[in-house]
Amino acid sequence: xxxxxxxxxxxxxxxxxxxxxxxxxxxxxxxxxxxxxxxxxxxxxxxxxxxxxxxxxxxxxxxxxxxxxxxxxxxxxxxxxxxxxxxxxxxxxxxxxxxxxxxxxxxxxxxxxxxxxxxxxxxxxxxxxxxxxxxxxxxxxxxxxxxxxxxxxxxxxxxxxxxxxxxxxxxxxxxxxxxxxxxxxxxxxxxxxxxxxxxxxxxxxxxxxxxxxxxxxxxxxxxxxxxxxxxxxxxxxxxxxxxxxxxxxxxxxxxxxxxxxxxxxxxxxxxxxxxxxxxxxxxxxxxxxxxxxxxxxxxxxxxxxxxxxxxxxxxxxxxxxxxxxxxxxxxxxxxxxxxxxxxxx
Amino acid sequence: xxxxxxxxxxxxxxxxxxxxxxxxxxxxxxxxxxxxxxxxxxxxxxxxxxxxxxxxxxxxxxxxxxxxxxxxxxxxxxxxxxxxxxxxxxxxxxxxxxxxxxxxxxxxxxxxxxxxxxxxxxxxxxxxxxxxxxxxxxxxxxxxxxxxxxxxxxxxxxxxxxxxxxxxxxxxxxxxxxxxxxxxxxxxxxxxxxxxxxxxxxxxxxxxxxxxxxxxxxxxxxxxxxxxxxxxxxxxxxxxxxxxxxxxxxxxxxxxxxxxxxxxxxxxxxxxx
Numbered sequence: 001x002x003x004x005x006x007x008x009x010x011x012x013x014x015x016x017x018x019x020x021x022x023x024x025x026x027x028x029x030x031x032x033x034x035x036x037x038x039x040x041x042x043x044x045x046x047x048x049x050x051x052x053x054x055x056x057x058x059x060x061x062x063x064x065x066x067x068x069x070x071x072x073x074x075x076x077x078x079x080x081x082x083x084x085x086x087x088x089x090x091x092x093x094x095x096x097x098x099x100x101x102x103x104x105x106x107x108x109x110x111x112x113x114x115x116x117x118x119x120x121x122x123x124x125x126x127x128x129x130x131x132x133x134x135x136x137x138x139x140x141x142x143x144x145x146x147x148x149x150x151x152x153x154x155x156x157x158x159x160x161x162x163x164x165x166x167x168x169x170x171x172x173x174x175x176x177x178x179x180x181x182x183x184x185x186x187x188x189x190x191x192x193x194x195x196x197x198x199x200x201x202x203x204x205x206x207x208x209x210x211x212x213x214x215x216x217x218x219x220x221x222x223x224x225x226x227x228x229x230x231x232x233x234x235x236x237x238x239x240x241x242x243x244x245x246x247x248x249x250x251x252x253x254x255x256x257x258x259x260x261x262x263x264x265x266x267x268x269x270x271x272x273x274x275x276x277x278x279x280x281x282x283x284x285x286x287x288x289x290x291x292x293x294x295x296x297x298x299x300x301x302x303x304x305x306x307x308x309x310x311x312x313x314x315x316x317x318x319x320x321x322x323x324x325x326x327x328x329x330x331x332x333x334x335x336x337x338x339x340x341x342x343x344x345x
Numbered sequence: 346x347x348x349x350x351x352x353x354x355x356x357x358x359x360x361x362x363x364x365x366x367x368x369x370x371x372x373x374x375x376x377x378x379x380x381x382x383x384x385x386x387x388x389x390x391x392x393x394x395x396x397x398x399x400x401x402x403x404x405x406x407x408x409x410x411x412x413x414x415x416x417x418x419x420x421x422x423x424x425x426x427x428x429x430x431x432x433x434x435x436x437x438x439x440x441x442x443x444x445x446x447x448x449x450x451x452x453x454x455x456x457x458x459x460x461x462x463x464x465x466x467x468x469x470x471x472x473x474x475x476x477x478x479x480x481x482x483x484x485x486x487x488x489x490x491x492x493x494x495x496x497x498x499x500x501x502x503x504x505x506x507x508x509x510x511x512x513x514x515x516x517x518x519x520x521x522x523x524x525x526x527x528x529x530x531x532x533x534x535x536x537x538x539x540x541x542x543x544x545x546x547x548x549x550x551x552x553x554x555x556x557x558x559x560x561x562x563x564x565x566x567x568x569x570x571x572x573x574x575x576x577x578x579x580x581x582x583x584x585x586x587x588x589x590x591x592x593x594x595x596x597x598x599x600x601x602x603x604x605x606x607x608x609x610x611x612x613x614x615x616x617x618x
Contacts, residue, residue: 049516050516071512073518080513084509097527098517101518149517152517
């Protein structure tokens with residue numbers, strides 16, 4: 001089932017949580033809503049589910065305008081951040097709940113509900129735990145029960161709010177891969193909310209980056225990472241630093257020197273050069289490089305992360321250098337900028 | 346095993362000493378006194394029509410009031426926990442009034458309200474319905490004194506319940522009624538049962554607020570605690586003791602039953618861990 005969201009506006013009193021958001025999600029797609037807290041991502045998810053009512057705007061499920069369909073009738077699978085399991089029911093009863101509350105004719109028989117619940121329990125790899133209560137499960141197991149419960153109603157769309165938010169790092173990684181597998185096997189259109197960029201980039205087919213109630217950019221993980229369209233996306237995805245530059249004569253000037261790419265499309269005057277740690281390298285000789293002083297060095301996995309200050313401008317940023325290269329704090333070392341993005345300020 | 350917080354021995358000793366001096370000793374005296382009558386003697390007195398009628402009135406109406414409180418107490422707790430409205434704190438405080446008010450004051454106020462010439466009583470008088478000076482009046486007084494018990498036991502449990510479980514039930518297609526019956530109420534059952542048990546216990550022992558509104562007509566609206574006083578005033582100590590012992594036994598058994606039901610539902614519906 002494809003989902004279209006049209007010009008959703010949501011006001012909470014005076015503050016706007018969403019300011020006209022539109023989003024198309026193809027059938028079977030796995031989309032991440034990524035943004036800092038307060039960006040409106042959870043509100044958007046809840047509006048798609050029907051748990052919140054937008055101030056204006058529409059939500060379409062396929063051709064059907066679901067804007068005024070109550071949540072009970074939308075047939076969505078929603079996984080809450082806190083899982084919201086029914087603590088007084090066993091795992092099996094939790095999973096079968098959605099089927100057991102159906103009205104008369106559409107309700108499967110008790111045996112059928114049990115059979116389907118067991119199947120889902122198997123899908124989420126929790127066979128053997130059907131008689132347990134949620135309180136007797138670990139966080140990761142609860143998460144799986146919540147997902148199985150949401151899948152049991154054969155939802156038109158699966159919505160997950162910070163699905164791995166409450167889990168520790170190791171479990172998160174395992175569940176991430178596992179959720180991807182489940183998605184590939186069941187083929188549900190899936191939307192999940194996260195503030196974790198790694199999670200979004202690794203898991204999703206497309207990522208929508210939200211900020212202050214607006215979608216800044218939507219695209220594949222590659223597009224989002226390699227071609228960020230706004231300074232916010234650049235800053236939010238991956239590590240980055242901004243350095244003040246000047247645009248003049250079709251060139252970008254840093255500390256009085258023209259650097260790298262042509263400043264196509266940029267207006268004359270001050271701008272900001274956004275850099276990632278691997279966009280800059282230490283130069284062997286001064287030549288066309290920029291003089292810089294090393295402030296501190298620390299080991300970061302396979303590379304050495306150096307914090308440097310450009311000598312001619314008040315700019316501090318970080319560089320990834322090969323671990324083999326020994327640099328010491330206080331040393332003067334020229335650096336060369338390999339790439340970067342210039343945004344107007 | 347050594348505990349971080351020592352003092353089990355001292356604490357248990359103190360508890361037992363206090364419990365013995367304040368609770369067990371008077372009860373033991375009562376039993377001792379009644380033993381002079383013998384089991385058959387107590388049973389014979391308890392089955393005496395006037396006493397039996399009073400016991401029936403006391404236990405029957407207390408149970409009915411406790412059940413009604415179970416329903417309205419939960420609704421009251423729900424309103425106090427879930428909704429924000431002007432005057433909520435005031436209402437919250439007012440729930441405790443039946444605890445704090447001298448029972449005689451409550452009784453006189455209720456009697457004045459429900460008497461045939463009172464504000465409420467006068468509304469029913471034209472239809473020949475009497476509230477005060479009948480068992481209905483007793484029932485109302487018992488509902489009044491018992492309500493806070495249910496509200497105060499259910500309120501904290503309800504406050505801790507996640508709001509999201511209702512939303513989860515809704516996304517799974519459950520309507521309002523099903524959500525209440527299958528998702529919200531079961532975890533509250535132990536607390537509700539505890540509240541009802543306490544409300545019942547209070548009702549059985551209630552004296553002050555009842556006697557003013559009851560009319561105290563033998564065989565009709567006479568409660569057992571009042572009958573004890575009557576017997577004492579007649580110097581019929583054996584009769585008074587017999588009623589007291591019967592009440593003690595019955596109360597103990599009923600409370601034991603309610604608590605067993607409570608702990609069963611705690612195991613069934615309670616939160617593990």
